[in-house]
Amino acid sequence: MIHPETADPEALRTAMTDQLVREGAIRSKEVEAAFRTVPRHEFAPEAPLAQAYSAHEAVPTKKNEHGITISSVSAPDVQAMMLEQAGAQAGMRVGEIGSGGYNAALMAEIVGPDGSVVTIDIDPDVTSRARQLLDRTGYGTVQVALADAEHGIPDTGTLDRLVVTVGAWDIPPAWTDQLAEHGRLVVPLRMRGLTRSIAFDRDGERLVSRSAEVCGFVTMQGEGEHAERLLLIRGKEIGLRFDDGWPADPDALNGVFDTDRVEKWTGVTVAPREPIKGMQMWLAAALDGFCLMSVDTDLDTGLVAPQNRRANITLLDGDSLAYLAIRRTADGAEFGVHGYGPNADRVATSLVEELQKWDRDHRQDEPVIYVYPASTPEADLPAGRVITKRHRRLVISWPQEGQVSKSTVTEKEK
Structure with missing residues (x-):
């Protein structure tokens, strides 16, 4: 085992890449070769070597006045996942929305001298930093431009691949206008509050997904920015997050958690580390009152027991709601539902039925x-x-x- 404080960057880069290969994040020889070549620490000078080469850790590079990260070098496992989704090949023209430098350098290694890479960002601090780091590390052929991604990548012709490395709420026409016929767009797209890195292939005037992976990214700035709306309940302890479907009467939920809790268990179980992204997407698609619950960890009184305190699946119906819960079993865990409000039993039953439908009909499916x-x-x-x-x-x-x-x-x- 390599000790991060004594190892040199090359040894850490080798260890990180080996780990990503073992875990399946890297699957192709092209992506593997790029990760073994590009000096990640040179693109994350703010971080200690151990953090720069941590396979699952992002490196924040800029925060706003509220301390929220607005630009970062994404975690290596996420970058590898998206590059594998993109499937770029030697000689291709590739565009990137959201600059940092490192990911563009990886792309430059993949497409080689006969290909081209252009990366854009809306923030001049970010593009200036990316330009300096790319030049310093020998990737001066990568083009860096300052632009609002809503209008596409300026002064660039047709692209074989377009990779978006910021969270997007929509897909502007400019992105697909620049894609070659049968080109591919990889984008962290938010749908009903859930974000998935989706590889879309162009099929005439439409896009068709070929893969979708769970991810999280800093959100888009500029004209394409779109904020979730937050409904706070019980002071600031509990919040309901809405991408759409803002309740007609938010005040109807006043006191909802003062009612008795209804508990229902579904018989739907999950094994340790078993992915449940398909379940989340099923519920987001099936439920009209779908939203996500968040619990402030500093204010948490333990009143609610959601399966996920950061972004928990919730069904809202007027003055009542139900959320996803979980309890341990001998060989994993079982999903359940907790309901509150005058119609808690009915709302909880609706959520239970959709969970069971997913388990019965679509457990092995992806949409x-x-x-x-x-x-x-x-x-x-x-x-x-x-x-x-x-x-x-x-x-x-x-x-x-x-x-x-x-x-x-x-x-x-x-």
Whole structure:
């Protein structure tokens, strides 16, 4: 084992890459070679070597006045995942939205001297830093531009791959306008509060997903910025986060947690470390009152016991709500539901039924996510949950048997 305080950067880089290969984050020889070559620590001079080469740790590079990170060098496992999703090859033209320098250098290694890489950011501090670091490390051929990504990458022709490394709420037309026919867009896209890194292949005027992975990124700035809305309950202890579907009468929830709790257990179990991203997407697509609950750890009184205190699946219906809970079993855990409010039993039952439906019909499935222009008529869309944004209509579509019925959500600009 290498001790991080005494090892040199090359040994740490080798150990990090070996770990990513063992864990399956790196699967291709092209991505592996790039990670073994690019000196990550040179793009994260703010961090100790051990942090720079930690396989699962991001390095913040800029924070706003509230101490919130607005730019970072993403964690290596996330960068590897997205590069594998992109599947860039030698000689390709690749664009990146969200600069830092390191990821662009990895791309430059992958596409080689016959390819090209251009990276943009809206923040002049970020682009200036990226330019300096790329020049210093020998990647001067990477183009760096200051621009608002809402309007695409300026002075750039057709791209074979476009990789977005900031959290996006929508997909501007400029992004697909620059994609070659059969080109690929990789973007951390937020849908009903859930973010997935999605690899979309272009298919004429629409995009079709080929993979989707759980991720988290700093959010888009500029014209494409879109903030969630937060409804605070019991002071600031508990919050409900909405991408869409803001309650018609938020005051109806006053005192909701003063009612008796209803508990229901589903019989749906999960093994240790078993991924449940498909379950989350199923519930987001199936439930009209879907939102996410957050509990402030500093103010937590233990009143609620959600499965996830940062972003817990919740179903809201007027003056009542129900949220996802969990309890240990001998060989894993079982999902349950806690309900509150005058109609707690009914709302909790609805959430239980959808959990059981996912377990019965779609446990091994992942949805296909389609992206169409916002002007596309409802009749021309495939079956599934339709989410209408500013530029696009997204459809979360599952295999036909037991599929979510077609329903529509309009995510209005806030």
